[in-house]
Amino acid sequence: MDNPIDTTYGRTTNETAIEIDQEKKRRGVQLSFKNITYKIRNQKYKQQLKSKNPAEKPEKEIVLLKNVSGNIDKGEFVGLMGPSGSGKSTLLDVLAKRKSTGTISGSILVNGCKIGSDYKKMCSYVTQEDTLLQTATVFETLKFYADLKLPASFSDNEKIERVEQVLDDIGLKEQAHSKIGGTLPGGMVLKALSGGEKKRVSIGCALVTNPSLIFLDEPTSGLDSVNALSIMKILLNLTHKGVTVVCSVHQPRSEIWNLFHKVMLVLKGKMAFIGTSLEMNKYFEDLGYPLPNHTNPADFYLDSAVLLANSDRYDDVVERWQQSWEVDGCNENTLIQSVIHKEDLVSVSYFCQYRVLLRRCFKDFFRNLGNIGSRLATSIVLGLLLAACFGGLKNNQTDLPKVTGVIFFLIACLNITPFTSIAIFLSSRTLFNAERAAGIYKTLPYYLAAMTIEILVATVCSFSMAAITYGISHLRWEVNRFFFTMLAYVFVHLLSEFVVLTIANLTGTMDTTFSIGSFLCGVFQLFAGFFVPTQELPKAFAWLHYLSPLFPAFVTITVNQFQDTSIDCPEIGPCLYPTGNDVLIKYGIQDISRGAAFGALAGWTTFYFITTFLALVYLNKEKR
Numbered sequence: 001m002d003n004p005i006d007t008t009y010g011r012t013t014n015e016t017a018i019e020i021d022q023e024k025k026r027r028g029v030q031l032s033f034k035n036i037t038y039k040i041r042n043q044k045y046k047q048q049l050k051s052k053n054p055a056e057k058p059e060k061e062i063v064l065l066k067n068v069s070g071n072i073d074k075g076e077f078v079g080l081m082g083p084s085g086s087g088k089s090t091l092l093d094v095l096a097k098r099k100s101t102g103t104i105s106g107s108i109l110v111n112g113c114k115i116g117s118d119y120k121k122m123c124s125y126v127t128q129e130d131t132l133l134q135t136a137t138v139f140e141t142l143k144f145y146a147d148l149k150l151p152a153s154f155s156d157n158e159k160i161e162r163v164e165q166v167l168d169d170i171g172l173k174e175q176a177h178s179k180i181g182g183t184l185p186g187g188m189v190l191k192a193l194s195g196g197e198k199k200r201v202s203i204g205c206a207l208v209t210n211p212s213l214i215f216l217d218e219p220t221s222g223l224d225s226v227n228a229l230s231i232m233k234i235l236l237n238l239t240h241k242g243v244t245v246v247c248s249v250h251q252p253r254s255e256i257w258n259l260f261h262k263v264m265l266v267l268k269g270k271m272a273f274i275g276t277s278l279e280m281n282k283y284f285e286d287l288g289y290p291l292p293n294h295t296n297p298a299d300f301y302l303d304s305a306v307l308l309a310n311s312d313r314y315d316d317v318v319e320r321w322q323q324s325w326e327v328d329g330c331n332e333n334t335l336i337q338s339v340i341h342k343e344d345l346v347s348v349s350y351f352c353q354y355r356v357l358l359r360r361c362f363k364d365f366f367r368n369l370g371n372i373g374s375r376l377a378t379s380i381v382l383g384l385l386l387a388a389c390f391g392g393l394k395n396n397q398t399d400l401p402k403v404t405g406v407i408f409f410l411i412a413c414l415n416i417t418p419f420t421s422i423a424i425f426l427s428s429r430t431l432f433n434a435e436r437a438a439g440i441y442k443t444l445p446y447y448l449a450a451m452t453i454e455i456l457v458a459t460v461c462s463f464s465m466a467a468i469t470y471g472i473s474h475l476r477w478e479v480n481r482f483f484f485t486m487l488a489y490v491f492v493h494l495l496s497e498f499v500v501l502t503i504a505n506l507t508g509t510m511d512t513t514f515s516i517g518s519f520l521c522g523v524f525q526l527f528a529g530f531f532v533p534t535q536e537l538p539k540a541f542a543w544l545h546y547l548s549p550l551f552p553a554f555v556t557i558t559v560n561q562f563q564d565t566s567i568d569c570p571e572i573g574p575c576l577y578p579t580g581n582d583v584l585i586k587y588g589i590q591d592i593s594r595g596a597a598f599g600a601l602a603g604w605t606t607f608y609f610i611t612t613f614l615a616l617v618y619l620n621k622e623k624r
């Protein structure tokens with residue numbers, strides 16, 4: 001027999017029972033929590049103050065959990081139940097130390113000791129939604145976690161061994177090289193794993209660090225009953241290895257119900273019961289809700305819990321439970337004072353995080369061929385269209401407006417093409433927010449890795465568009481002038497990319513990014529100095545060109561094109577601009593050097609690079 005453990009109903013054969021017991025003692029953790037109260041600020045306080053009648057004073061704070069206490073033993077599989085909105089997810093978040101808002105009071109003890117900074121290293125959390133990178137394979141997803149969460153002392157082979165062990169634990173060995181799949185931003189569809197398989201991968205990610213304690217928020221939600229049962233059996237198997245598992249559940253089928261060692265019942269933010277399913281039968285029977293024959297206990301108890309929560313007896317029932325728990329459940333004897341098992345986990349360096357993230361970004365980018373293909377194709381086609389309109393320009397007075405025209409058009413095109421990245425960027429934010437909340441990596445290495453790829457792609461795209469146009473239009477053909485112009489165009493593209501990403505990070509939504517972004521593009525282009533030279537702008541608005549990063553871009557490229565050149569005059573008639581310097585005088589930029597203007601362009605680019613990062617760090621954080 002491959003697996004000697006009979007997991008059908010949470011019982012084990014005699015031979016393995018001793019082994020399991022030893023494993024629980026060796027690495028399990030006991031979790032006790034006492035008088036946990038969690039409050040958050042009432043966001044609607046001011047509004048309620050105005051609208052409510054003065055007798056009903058609104059509270060400044062909302063209490064989501066009140067005096068919640070409980071005890072979970074080593075290697076126990078605990079189901080957290082309660083009607084919708086009763087506070088199950090909140091309690092899991094508080095116990096897993098994932099709350100980033102509100103105030104928490106009360107104590108959490110692990111093996112009888114107050115928890116310290118190591119606590120987060122010994123526990124893992126699996127969110128309700130599976131936030132996984134669609135283009136990565138199952139193996140790569142787990143390896144990513146292993147690279148970032150296992151100590152640097154682990155060799156690559158050891159990390160692979162750990163990943164293989166986890167693949168075995170979650171029963172996905174055969175799918176190790178299948179992609180997670182789904183619809184990629186941009187519309188490309190990759191063949192996807194099933195919902196149950198994705199959930200197993202999420203559990204696998206939490207298992208890579210070999211945690212002693214694992215919290216799961218509704219791991220069976222959205223799964224059919226067969227998949228739900230198989231997920232629960234995987235979790236039960238973990239408890240045989242000493243892991244303590246706590247998961248919230250809605251209405252589990254009876255086979256799942258029977259797997260739990262203990263059930264916790266939360267009602268309206270208060271603990272109403274903790275105990276085995278047999279003890280729960282008795283508890284509800286005493287309350288006047290005996291379990292009828294042939295009824296799913298979970299369904300029945302949940303329905304009864306809803307009735308209880310809305311009855312007059314609610315306060316009395318939770319109060320009685322609190323008192324009895326203080327006598328029986330929370331005394332010195334129930335606390336297991338023993339050494340806490342924890343791996344020697346150290347955070348990997350920023351550079352290592354950058355390397356791992358860069359590798360993932362690189363693969364992700366090149367596996368989404370729809371995105372890379374459309375961006376490159378757009379650049380090349382736009383370059384060819386610009387070249388078709390402005391091809392073979394001559395160095396004379398007739399073609400002069402076209403030369404400044406092509407310079408401006410290229411700037412304008414490179415200014416708007418970054419809008420194509422908004423969808424990709426915003427969709428990767430969801431994954432980033434979830435991974436950041438789980439503390440897998442820091443924001444800086446993530447940002448630098450994502451930007452490294454973005455800068456490379458933006459450089460290739462803008463260079464292709466600009467070089468095609470420049471070459472076919474016969475602009476100033478000197479090697480250093482050519483490369484200087486190309487560099488300036490690349491910066492225009494990068495700058496525009498960072499402007500759009502700053503807005504995307506500030507607003508977090510596609511619609512607002514589009515509307516604010518297009519407004520800014522319009523303003524930047526209008527005040528770039530091309531349509532209306534700066535000296536001709538109305539005084540009240542003239543200062544706006546200082547705020548347009550496209551102004552230094554237009555200046556540096558125009559100066560580079562025209563400085564110290566001569567322009568052919570017609571044989572008959574006036575010659576308005578016999579030299580390039582006359583063109584610069586027309587635009588009022590004759591006194592600005594191309595280097596100074598380029599410096600300003602680079603300065604704006606750096607400014608928006610930093611604002612993108614700051615917006616990523618401080619705004620649109622996942623608040624729990």
Ligand SMILES: Nc1ncnc2c1ncn2[C@@H]1O[C@H](COP(=O)(O)OP(=O)(O)OP(=O)(O)O)[C@@H](O)[C@H]1O
Nearest residue numbers: 040062064082083084085086087088089090091624
């Ligand atoms: N940040 C918040 N601000 C205001 N109310 C909140 C906040 N977070 C949770 N709540 C409220 O606290 C209560 C408990 O929420 P929680 O998500 O923990 O319930 P739950 O039992 O997990 O519900 P479900 O089973 O539907 O997921 C709900 O009434 C919810 O609306």
